[in-house]
Amino acid sequence: MKQIEGGVTAAKGFLAAATAAGIKYQGRKDMAMLYSQRPCTVAGTFTKNLVKAAPVKWDQKVVSDRGRTQAVIINAGIANACTGEQGMRYCEETAKEVQRLLNLPQEEVLVASTGVIGMQLPMERICAGIQDMVPKLKDDIISGNEAARAIMTTDTHEKEVAVELTLGGKQVRVGGMCKGSGMIHPNMCTMLSFVTTDAAISNEMLREALLEDVEDTYNMISVDGDTSTNDTCLLLANGMAENPVIEEKNEDYRLFCEALHFVNETLAKQMAGDGEGATALFEVKVIGAASKEQAKRLSKAVITSSLTKAAIYGHDANWGRILCAMGYSGAQFDPEKVDLFFESAAGQIQLIEDGVALDYSEEQATKILSESSVRAIADIKMGEYEATAWGCDLTYDYIKINADYRS
């Protein structure tokens, strides 16, 4: 497996387009479309929030009833959440417009929205946007990149990744794009993530691969602890690589999962590092755990702690807040056995041993914490399991963005 340029259009047969539909943002593209030359097998994971946006409900039905798709329509600016029956009708109208233009069954068209909750979509603009995008669909890197940019809300940059691997002698690609960057505390899956592959794989294997992998990737990031109403992750496979169809958990399945994991983890980390207002990606790795569940719970508690996040912003090695967050995580461990380290491109430093502070250099610790990607490692000395969670620092800009998001 090797990383290659590109994103959702990297895999064979996938086309993308974007347009400035003027849904809420002015002077930028705010709608994107994905299209596959052949019908795709599709798997999806969605928010566990009880308040589900209309497109989430729509896509859940498409994925479970049909498991097939050929087109996805995405808009940024308005989330189409808390919009009642009207919101559901708008999903249907969107799908109908695609059916009209591309002769695809509307029951197999996926839709996704992100933005302000509670506002209704301007349907004429959505339809005009689709009409504009259809003739523009292209399979090149630029079109994929434009789509990745069009789905951004408060994100500061687009998020894409693609890899190439060989399955049964055939070149297979997996690529994806996603957007953050607030209300990010995925439960099942994150805000919006779209992964495409030309691998030939059965619906059941595709679903299993996705469900298992989101647990270690998107579900291990948090920007602000708020689980969105719109979290959606879609994985489309069109089989155009013509590899032997993956129908069981064989070596090809394992290789495919490895590639999928790289794509998902990369996108998840990009999302965490570009959290609203963030200046640093904050990674927390718990090692020596008695179970994976324990390691996950501990690492997630730390990246979610507002106090720890504020300390990371201040480049302050305030390890007490990390131990404190581990303590209220609900996981059992012995605080008096914990070793804690910070590391980054500027080096590594041990802060505590067996729960008590070492005589470390605050200056060196601050230097390490001044990088744009920092990592805390906690060894709880109870077993062989480990887990990593990704978050970001809590900054003035998070407040700035969210105190005045709607205006």
Add this chain to the structure above:
Amino acid sequence: MKQIEGGVTAAKGFLAAATAAGIKYQGRKDMAMLYSQRPCTVAGTFTKNLVKAAPVKWDQKVVSDRGRTQAVIINAGIANACTGEQGMRYCEETAKEVQRLLNLPQEEVLVASTGVIGMQLPMERICAGIQDMVPKLKDDIISGNEAARAIMTTDTHEKEVAVELTLGGKQVRVGGMCKGSGMIHPNMCTMLSFVTTDAAISNEMLREALLEDVEDTYNMISVDGDTSTNDTCLLLANGMAENPVIEEKNEDYRLFCEALHFVNETLAKQMAGDGEGATALFEVKVIGAASKEQAKRLSKAVITSSLTKAAIYGHDANWGRILCAMGYSGAQFDPEKVDLFFESAAGQIQLIEDGVALDYSEEQATKILSESSVRAIADIKMGEYEATAWGCDLTYDYIKINADYRS
């Protein structure tokens, strides 16, 4: 029952003192002492954080083994948490110094600390502080107020309250003080709260009254979702009011609980409203719930949501974030039946009905949200239960305070 002036020294026989011990802060008092002329029955609730500060462990033992006390020593600046065996020895040395000066058994001396985690206490200064305070102990309002000020860390003002009631023909008083204001997400009890009463009440009744009441008061507030290592609530009763001893759940017990509730709720609200960097107290009341547990879970999810808190700071009626937080709370309800209102001294406004936005005036909503105390009311139309939670807005100053707390 009526509210009166004062705090921990309001009840008969309770004395307080404060001193500038120079533990970490300069130019302010940072140690306080409470003393009762007669031995007190004592009840306490403590943090559920697995990482417990040394004074929490010490006090748990005093409360459970002896259930009696006559003196409490409190310091601000250093939390004495994550300090290993040394930290426990310092609690003992503190108690020993009180024993030496006042001839009280060291096993009945309570200690409490708040401040930075991981640093060791300067023991000579602690002892010097005690020596300075003992001769200054006084039962007047000013001494109580000085104690309330001395225990502050990032609090912007002291927090006190006192009430008077009549039990069996005798005047009884209940008064308290507490401090916040970050790492506030109490689980069992909040950071530091001290309530004194001259009521005569059995140890068992005192304990029951406290344990039940913290669930509806301190445990319903949150500043930042971080459950501290030091949360401690102590309730001291010295019996000097000479009311008939409360030994069962009779009418006197009910009246005492009512007074205790008023004191605890007032202190809890003061803590929430003075959360780090806060500009507003944010109260969320969920009504029409099928159970109290459900109402609590929903209201706490909303006051804990970073996005909602940032919107409150921006005076932005971003109700979608409130519904979203209710949705991920884990409580079951029908989002399409929710009515939501905002209210404050500037009036009341309904924003959504049956889950969908009304055509309300954003201008009026912003006016209502511009007060220093704002309330959201969500009616979920499922039953007769309700609950209230208290939090605060999330502001630039929260970041400022916590990005650089230790320096």
